[in-house]
Amino acid sequence: QDSRHRGVRALCVVNSRSSEDCVGIENIVLPAIFSKASAQTTLWIGNGRYLRPPVVSPAEAKARAPAVNASRYREYLGTELDLLVFDGYSGLPLNAMSALSGCLRAGGLMVLLMPPLQDRDWSDPECERLFTHPYQSAQSRDLFTQWFRSALEARPGVLQVTAEGAASQLLSSVRAAETPPAVSLQRARLEQQSVLKHWLHEAEKSRCCLLVTADRGRGKSTLLGQFAGQLIRRADTRQVLVCSHHPSAVTILFRAAATASGSLLPEGRQERLHRLDLPDGLIRFRAAPELMQTDPEQTWLLIDEAAALPGPTLDALLLRFPRVVMATTLHGYEGSGQGFRLRFLPRVITQRPELRQAHLETPVRWSDEDPLEQFLNHSLLLQEETAPARLSASSGTYEISPQQLLKKAHMLTQVFSLLSLAHYRTEPDDLRLILDSPTVRLWVCVRDGQLCGALMANLEPAVRDEELQQDIRDARRRPRGLLSAMTLAQQVGLHETMTLDILRIVRVVVHPEHRRQGIASELVSCVLSAAQNRQDAVTTSYALSPGLGQFWNRNHFEVLRIGQRPDRYAGTHSILSGIALTPGARALWSEAQHRLRQRLPFDCLHHLSDLPDDLFQELLVLQGRTKRRQDLPALLEAFADGNLPYHAVEDLLPLWAAEQLDWSRLDATSRSVWLRKVLLQKPWKGPFTGLVNPGKSTVCQLLRDTLNTF
Numbered sequence: 001q002d003s004r005h006r007g008v009r010a011l012c013v014v015n016s017r018s019s020e021d022c023v024g025i026e027n028i029v030l031p032a033i034f035s036k037a038s039a040q041t042t043l044w045i046g047n048g049r050y051l052r053p054p055v056v057s058p059a060e061a062k063a064r065a066p067a068v069n070a071s072r073y074r075e076y077l078g079t080e081l082d083l084l085v086f087d088g089y090s091g092l093p094l095n096a097m098s099a100l101s102g103c104l105r106a107g108g109l110m111v112l113l114m115p116p117l118q119d120r121d122w123s124d125p126e127c128e129r130l131f132t133h134p135y136q137s138a139q140s141r142d143l144f145t146q147w148f149r150s151a152l153e154a155r156p157g158v159l160q161v162t163a164e165g166a167a168s169q170l171l172s173s174v175r176a177a178e179t180p181p182a183v184s185l186q187r188a189r190l191e192q193q194s195v196l197k198h199w200l201h202e203a204e205k206s207r208c209c210l211l212v213t214a215d216r217g218r219g220k221s222t223l224l225g226q227f228a229g230q231l232i233r234r235a236d237t238r239q240v241l242v243c244s245h246h247p248s249a250v251t252i253l254f255r256a257a258a259t260a261s262g263s264l265l266p267e268g269r270q271e272r273l274h275r276l277d278l279p280d281g282l283i284r285f286r287a288a289p290e291l292m293q294t295d296p297e298q299t300w301l302l303i304d305e306a307a308a309l310p311g312p313t314l315d316a317l318l319l320r321f322p323r324v325v326m327a328t329t330l331h332g333y334e335g336s337g338q339g340f341r342l343r344f345l346p347r348v349i350t351q352r353p354e355l356r357q358a359h360l361e362t363p364v365r366w367s368d369e370d371p372l373e374q375f376l377n378h379s380l381l382l383q384e385e386t387a388p389a390r391l392s393a394s395s396g397t398y399e400i401s402p403q404q405l406l407k408k409a410h411m412l413t414q415v416f417s418l419l420s421l422a423h424y425r426t427e428p429d430d431l432r433l434i435l436d437s438p439t440v441r442l443w444v445c446v447r448d449g450q451l452c453g454a455l456m457a458n459l460e461p462a463v464r465d466e467e468l469q470q471d472i473r474d475a476r477r478r479p480r481g482l483l484s485a486m487t488l489a490q491q492v493g494l495h496e497t498m499t500l501d502i503l504r505i506v507r508v509v510v511h512p513e514h515r516r517q518g519i520a521s522e523l524v525s526c527v528l529s530a531a532q533n534r535q536d537a538v539t540t541s542y543a544l545s546p547g548l549g550q551f552w553n554r555n556h557f558e559v560l561r562i563g564q565r566p567d568r569y570a571g572t573h574s575i576l577s578g579i580a581l582t583p584g585a586r587a588l589w590s591e592a593q594h595r596l597r598q599r600l601p602f603d604c605l606h607h608l609s610d611l612p613d614d615l616f617q618e619l620l621v622l623q624g625r626t627k628r629r630q631d632l633p634a635l636l637e638a639f640a641d642g643n644l645p646y647h648a649v650e651d652l653l654p655l656w657a658a659e660q661l662d663w664s665r666l667d668a669t670s671r672s673v674w675l676r677k678v679l680l681q682k683p684w685k686g687p688f689t690g691l692v693n694p695g696k697s698t699v700c701q702l703l704r705d706t707l708n709t710f
Contacts, residue, residue, distance in 0.1 A: 007106040009372040012159040013152060015116045041080060043103075045070050045096055046087025070096040070126075077305060078221055078249030080105050080365075088114025091126030094428035098380050101373070102216020102329075106366040117149040130429060132439040132458060132481025143402050143435040147412075151379035158375060188362040192223050195358045199227055199325070202356055203234070209318070209352040210325040211306075214360035217373075220327040222364065224302050225253040227325060229260025231300050232281040238298035239282040243291060243317070245308035247274055250285055253304055257283050288313045296321045305329065307340035312566050314344055318351055380428045381416040390449040397445045397453075397522050399530065402435045405442070414451045415444065418509050426507070430456075439481070441503075443526050445510075445519050452514040455523040456507040459535075460484055463498040472498060484539040487576050492561055492595055494588050500536040502578075503527065508540075524555045528579065536585040539578035544615055549622045552577050559623050560592040564607040572615065573608065575622075597623065601654035604679040613689075617671045620663040632656075632710060640707035646700055653678045653703070666706070673702050 044067045068076070070093035081103045086092065092114065104110060115122040124145070127137035152158050195212060202208050214220050228240045240257075244250050254273040261278050274285040286294065288309060291301065299321065306314060306326040318324055330341045348355055363370065377383045391411055405412040416434070420426045433440050434456070445453040460482045463469055471477040473495050478486055484504050488497040505527060510519045531538050540557060542548055549559075556579055563574035580586040600623075608616065636652055638644040657678050663671060669690030676682040677699055686694040 007367050008370040009104050009106060009108045009110065009366055010159060011110045011112070011372050011375055012161065013112045013114065015114065015160065015162055042083040042085070043068060043076060043079075043081055043100065044085045044087065045073065045093065045100070046085075046090030073100055074308060075246045075248055076100060076103065077246070077308070078244065078252060079103050080252065082108045083111070084108065085111045085113065088112055089125075091129070092124050093126055094380055094432060098376055098382060098428045099216075101376055102365075104365070104372070105217075106370075110372060117145050117152070127432070127436060129480070130433055131437055132460060133463075133479035134461070135438050139438050140436040141402055141438065143406050144432045147406060147435060148379055151375065155371065155375045155378065158371070188219060188360070188364045191360050191362055192219055192226070192364075195223060195360070196226055196230070198356070198358065200230060203231065203323075205354070206322065207352075207354055208323045208325075209348070209355045210358075211348075211355060212325075212327045212358045212360060213330050214327075215363075216329055217363045217365040218360040219364035220329075220360060221250070221252040221304055222256040223360070224304055224325065224327050225256025225258075226260045228253070228257040228283050228300070228302055229262075232257075232261055232278055232283055236298060237281060237300060239284070240300045240302060241291060241294065242283065242285045242302045242304065243288055243309075244285075244304040247285055247287075250274065250304055253302070254283070254285075288317065291317060292320065299323070300325065303327070307344075310566075311344050311347075311572075315347065315351075318348065324352075381413055381420075381431055382428070383417075391446060391451060393444075393446050393449070393451075395446050395448060397443065397519075397526050399441060399443050399526070402440075402442075406435065411444075411451070415442070415454050418451060418454050418511055419456065419507055440506075441530075443523050445523055447514070450514075451511070452517075453510040453519040453523055454507070455505060455509075455520075455527060457503055457505050457527055460502040460504055462501045462536075469495070469498055483541060484537075484576065484578065487541075487561055488588070488592060492592055494592055494595075496584075497588055500585055500588070501534070503531045503535045503538050505538065505540040520551065521555055528581075531581060536582045537578050537580050537589075539576060541574055541576050544572045544575050544611075544619060546614065546618065549575060549577075549618055553622050558589060558593060559596065559619075560589065561596060562603065562608065562619070564603070566610070573611070575619075593623075597658040598655075600658035601679060604654070605681065609680060613672065613675065616675055617663070620671070620675065623663070632707065636707060640704050642704065646696070646703075660710070661706075670702060670706055673699055674706065678703070 046067060046069075067087075070091065073093070073096035077099060081100070082105065084100055084104055086097060092112075097110075101110060123137035123140060125137060127140050131137070131139070152160065199210055202210060212220055212223060224242075228242070231237045231240050242250050242253060251273050254276060258273075258276055261276070261280070261283075263276065263278055276283040301317060301321040301324045303309065303314070303317070303324065303326045306328040307330065308328075314326075328340055362368070363373075366373070391408075391414065393408065393411060400411075405415065412434075416426075416431055419430065434442060437458075439459040439461075441457045441459065443455040443457075444451060458481065463472065463479065463482070463485065468477065468479070472479070472486070472489055475490055478490070482498075484502045485497045485500060488494045505524070508520050508523055510517075528538055539560075540552060542552070544562075557577035558579070559575060559577050561576040563576075566572050578589065580589040608619075611619070632640070633652060633656070635644065635649050636656060639646070639649045657674055661674065663674075666674065667690075669688065672686075672689035673691070676686065676688060677684070684694065684696045684699055686699075688694050688699070691698060
């Protein structure tokens, strides 16, 4: 009764010794709930093969909520739910659980159907997806289960029942969707109205870039819809285009737009609403690729859950549309939010200096005291700690075991918070990997009782099964987690890398207050020392960004492969680098670098041409020149002496530049000319750094000077 009055949501864990005990949950309990939570506001996550008996009639099929694989959870972000069921026998997907919890409105119920957490015979099937080959869920450390169980026991308001008593206990806790208390709701609406008023003022300008951020349930989509409904009444607005990661995510936005514009929704248009034809104009959903063919004049673009779109897509949309509004969640739900904050947002500030940001604090769908949000924030460590607190831990840089982290809960909280703060792909599933994966290792740097840095690495064991090796060669299989070996084997053609034991650095982060003190290099050095005489190589994969490649180069990591397509979230190409620790690995590294340089001229024209000049030049410097030094070919020597024209050697110059040129010794002007003219084949007029009036003779002379210096 108290929960109903406060307008909060509930979490119910239904425990059973076997999956058969839970079959009655849907047949007995959930049909009663459907009278309050319809199939349209109910979502079942899991394959359901254990707990859901076959449908026997069309009426039953219509009343039954869909069973959705956890991998598809992003399709349902932005919807509103009254009942959210997780089939724990199919696995406990932490990313989906944290994200979809934001779709539950006040009075809603999240149900976890699973065995007792203290049952040591149960292995979470979700680990099969997360663990590195050949490890299985049965080899989990089961430390996350201990952590999750203690969180359940420590949090009031979590209802734990047995399958046998679920019918009576669960029904007594279910309630129809409530609205949050008047005080909380009034404060949330005042926040929305304040932002809306500011946006309408900014809308008077010919160029406008607006951003609102918030945790889920704070009314971002509703705010966008209200703004769209106001915009369409303006004489200078012909249409409002709406974009998101999936059409189902914009239903709430369109409902709010219809209300704000004073229109009534047609019967049957309450769900999956994607278009509003209004007397003053048109509001409609458009997928990102379609937007690039749309005339931006007299058009506003509204992007909901912007962090879920690829970085390059957002870049292109911001360049095309002069008036853009974005709403997104930044942390606590999926790694793409961190990518938006750490990588995309700085680019927006540079590209669109007129950017205005706002933040919504107060929940709209539930109250401030919501126990479900508090439980998930605590159990999945969704709240970032921006200031390092003092720890009762010894100073130094050292490896720390998951068992030690579990005993020092505050240390675990700070480590995960630091990973979330500093890396764009950290997500709830990483918490399980840190605690449970038999291949994940963690190093920390503690100074004066403060956590200053952390490094997360993953063991990638050698593939010794000959049949599996052949399947990998034939591209029939790609074992999970073996990123380094699979990349070099399947993308570069070095199949021998499958026989290497590799330690891959997954994250290395330093708290902002302790950067530029050599902490990251100290952590890397500890990893290299630990890998000596145990692994064949240490690798890392990162998205190319200014300065990051230089850091790995200073720590003696060599570039082995450049990704052909930009990373979905970072918006730039990925780099695989590594250090060889054994003679066999060194031979493979040398061959990988040789093949990388051989294809560089082709990549420059077809795969890397979108790179900015500064990143391109940094990449060329990182690549270095081959150790297989050769004399200058006779034709290039003749060109250097002025005895041959440029067109006689234009096919040789790119190959020589990729193999032999030491880019680190070139000045800025020479780098620009060799990059833009020789590799990218730009016109003679440039532009080139440092050349005021470039032309064919000037550029050719600079190229000849470089060759003569060589």
